[in-house]
Amino acid sequence: MEAEESVAAMAALVAPVDREAGAEALRRHDRLVKPPGSLGRVEAIGVRLAAIAGACPPPVPRRPVVVIAAGDHGVLAQGVSPWPSEVTGAMIAAFCSGTAAVNAIAATVGAGVLVLDVGVASDLPVHPRLRHARVRPGTADLSKGPAMSRAEAAAAVLAGAAAAEDLIAGGADLLVTGDMGIGNSTPAACLIAAFTGKPAAEVTGRGTGIDDATLALKTKVVAHAIDLHRPDARDALGVLAAVGGLEHAALAGLILAGAAHRIPVVLDGVNAVAAALAAAVLRPEAVGYLLAGHRSVEPGASAALDHLGLEPLLDLQMRLGEGTGALLAVPIVIAAASVLRDMATFEEAGIG
Amino acid sequence: MEAEESVAAMAALVAPVDREAGAEALRRHDRLVKPPGSLGRVEAIGVRLAAIAGACPPPVPRRPVVVIAAGDHGVLAQGVSPWPSEVTGAMIAAFCSGTAAVNAIAATVGAGVLVLDVGVASDLPVHPRLRHARVRPGTADLSKGPAMSRAEAAAAVLAGAAAAEDLIAGGADLLVTGDMGIGNSTPAACLIAAFTGKPAAEVTGRGTGIDDATLALKTKVVAHAIDLHRPDARDALGVLAAVGGLEHAALAGLILAGAAHRIPVVLDGVNAVAAALAAAVLRPEAVGYLLAGHRSVEPGASAALDHLGLEPLLDLQMRLGEGTGALLAVPIVIAAASVLRDMATFEEAGIG
Numbered sequence: 001m002e003a004e005e006s007v008a009a010m011a012a013l014v015a016p017v018d019r020e021a022g023a024e025a026l027r028r029h030d031r032l033v034k035p036p037g038s039l040g041r042v043e044a045i046g047v048r049l050a051a052i053a054g055a056c057p058p059p060v061p062r063r064p065v066v067v068i069a070a071g072d073h074g075v076l077a078q079g080v081s082p083w084p085s086e087v088t089g090a091m092i093a094a095f096c097s098g099t100a101a102v103n104a105i106a107a108t109v110g111a112g113v114l115v116l117d118v119g120v121a122s123d124l125p126v127h128p129r130l131r132h133a134r135v136r137p138g139t140a141d142l143s144k145g146p147a148m149s150r151a152e153a154a155a156a157v158l159a160g161a162a163a164a165e166d167l168i169a170g171g172a173d174l175l176v177t178g179d180m181g182i183g184n185s186t187p188a189a190c191l192i193a194a195f196t197g198k199p200a201a202e203v204t205g206r207g208t209g210i211d212d213a214t215l216a217l218k219t220k221v222v223a224h225a226i227d228l229h230r231p232d233a234r235d236a237l238g239v240l241a242a243v244g245g246l247e248h249a250a251l252a253g254l255i256l257a258g259a260a261h262r263i264p265v266v267l268d269g270v271n272a273v274a275a276a277l278a279a280a281v282l283r284p285e286a287v288g289y290l291l292a293g294h295r296s297v298e299p300g301a302s303a304a305l306d307h308l309g310l311e312p313l314l315d316l317q318m319r320l321g322e323g324t325g326a327l328l329a330v331p332i333v334i335a336a337a338s339v340l341r342d343m344a345t346f347e348e349a350g351i352g
Numbered sequence: 353m354e355a356e357e358s359v360a361a362m363a364a365l366v367a368p369v370d371r372e373a374g375a376e377a378l379r380r381h382d383r384l385v386k387p388p389g390s391l392g393r394v395e396a397i398g399v400r401l402a403a404i405a406g407a408c409p410p411p412v413p414r415r416p417v418v419v420i421a422a423g424d425h426g427v428l429a430q431g432v433s434p435w436p437s438e439v440t441g442a443m444i445a446a447f448c449s450g451t452a453a454v455n456a457i458a459a460t461v462g463a464g465v466l467v468l469d470v471g472v473a474s475d476l477p478v479h480p481r482l483r484h485a486r487v488r489p490g491t492a493d494l495s496k497g498p499a500m501s502r503a504e505a506a507a508a509v510l511a512g513a514a515a516a517e518d519l520i521a522g523g524a525d526l527l528v529t530g531d532m533g534i535g536n537s538t539p540a541a542c543l544i545a546a547f548t549g550k551p552a553a554e555v556t557g558r559g560t561g562i563d564d565a566t567l568a569l570k571t572k573v574v575a576h577a578i579d580l581h582r583p584d585a586r587d588a589l590g591v592l593a594a595v596g597g598l599e600h601a602a603l604a605g606l607i608l609a610g611a612a613h614r615i616p617v618v619l620d621g622v623n624a625v626a627a628a629l630a631a632a633v634l635r636p637e638a639v640g641y642l643l644a645g646h647r648s649v650e651p652g653a654s655a656a657l658d659h660l661g662l663e664p665l666l667d668l669q670m671r672l673g674e675g676t677g678a679l680l681a682v683p684i685v686i687a688a689a690s691v692l693r694d695m696a697t698f699e700e701a702g703i704g
Contacts, residue, residue: 040669
């Protein structure tokens with residue numbers, strides 16, 4: 001089977017979330033020993049987890065894993081970031097040695113860390129935390145032509161899905177999106193512009209913290225790429241191939257595989273939500289399995305979240321990526337399930 | 353020594369936070385393998401933790417404990433809450449049996465749970481999670497006269513401090529405020545009105561979720577109490593005695609003791625911030641040791657946070673109390689310390 005057909009077949013496996021289980025969680029919340037509604041959004045997350053699992057109470061996630069999809073970007077040649085591509089590989093070395101921000105935060109919340117190379121340009125070592133599934137060594141410059149072929153985009157989607165499948169088979173019960181790729185907020189902005197129809201100026205941000213001149217250039221590059229490719233928002237693989245990154249395609253695959261297995265997927269920042277827009281086109285039902293971990297300061301992130309109808313759990317003014325913001329939301333997700341499972345009802349407590 | 357003098361002596365032990373250690377954390381953040389500032393408020397919390405500990409990197413909290421200060425309230429006779437006082441005791445039974453929201457959330461974030469009875473009206477069992485330090489069995493009706501005497505307020509402050517001292521001696525390295533007391537959002541609103549000078553209508557909220565008529569009555573009770581007592585905002589024990597709850601006094605003591613030991617204190621909702629206002633009058637330096645865990649939906653909570661100059665970490669539309677909102681912020685606090693301690697610098701990673 002062609003990669004593109006495999007993507008369609010996999011997307012078709014995603015069933016709608018179970019509204020009845022969600023409604024049962026809503027009713028259960030009103031019987032637990034607390035004023036109804038007093039846990040606010042934690043209750044809403046519990047309802048969502050029940051709908052995702054198709055069970056009330058939902059299972060309490062015990063083995064969260066962050067998957068850091070990694071790739072490099074030909075568009076870096078346009079000067080959209082002050083960091084060179086080599087930093088992608090150097091940061092992956094830090095992820096493997098356990099000395100990056102994502103490692104410190106994953107350890108805090110009890111999450112495993114897997115790096116998924118779908119498109120890094122530099123040589124990488126063999127390491128137990130690193131999964132090799134490179135489709136190509138970085139994208140082509142999206143401001144000159146397609147970032148990759150449709151077949152490559154599909155292969156990256158499948159690589160992300162395969163990583164998720166293997167993790168789930170190994171016991172992972174909560175997936176967290178991470179990303180690494182110097183320059184990747186440029187394709188993220190392109191994807192968000194393409195899928196939401198918003199102008200470049202509204203979805204392009206400072207990424208790692210670029211200055212005004214670089215931001216103006218980056219915005220121009222995004223606007224030009226949309227003009228050049230005129231991507232069709234209904235054709236997710238076409239959009240990914242034209243203006244995406246290999247890591248965005250992989251995260252779209254991870255989302256679809258998580259959803260197909262009724263596993264919640266916690267989204268990190270602008271790269272994650274750009275990937276989620278692609279997943280949502282491939283299978284609208286997948287959106288029901290997504291939890292927005294945090295609101296990145298990147299303007300494109302908020303545009304994508306609005307488009308997806310997702311309200312983030314945290315707003316800590318973060319813009320690092322790697323999965324760091326989403327990981328900080330993991331305890332809230334676990335607590336939301338624990339509350340439904342472990343609290344007594346008023347009847348059990350002999351109150352009221 | 354009189355209780356009141358003991359409070360003053362204890363408050364005097366709180367030293368200012370260490371600005372130099374904070375500045376060192378700020379500089380260290382710019383050398384770690386991430387774009388400067390990209391962890392947003394997590395970096396600011398790390399700076400604060402370094403200033404609190406007087407060390408960079410600050411110690412990573414390993415033994416957080418939530419202290420649920422509990423008391424009953426004579427003002428309940430005015431009809432400010434639909435729940436009877438007996439529910440305070442029933443909820444404490446749930447905290448002891450591990451079936452309340454605070455237990456589920458504390459377990460999620462790895463925090464211990466201690467219930468501190470400083471003023472409950474009903475009989476309570478002996479239980480390892482329950483510390484008996486009852487000053488009186490509930491306050492008097494603050495709408496008719498003082499809620500308690502100054503000596504009782506001081507004794508409750510000392511009871512909270514003693515609980516904190518014992519926990520810290522036992523290894524607790526992060527204190528989280530919790531509270532239980534049917535009706536306690538009324539004295540909380542009175543305390544906030546008294547300390548901030550804001551009118552009753554701006555600081556009185558729906559507590560457990562009261563209807564419009566009860567809210568109107570509650571607001572009138574708060575306004576009347578302020579008129580009746582005309583408390584002096586510079587006299588913390590006087591304000592606590594006139595319109596406070598025993599649990600608010602105890603939490604003020606817990607804050608002072610934590611600060612005296614350079615231990616961070618994470619504040620929960622409206623009752624915690626009302627207590628923090630009292631602690632801040634007893635010792636302004638204590639504010640530097642406080643982290644606001646979340647923004648309660650109670651309007652008085654936001655008024656108090658503004659007055660204290662604290663920005664909460666979470667805004668999840670919670671209004672339960674018990675310490676639930678603050679506990680959900682604990683992983684963010686731990687992560688903030690871990691990042692400073694466990695991340696490599698660019699130099700160590702061989703980047704740049």
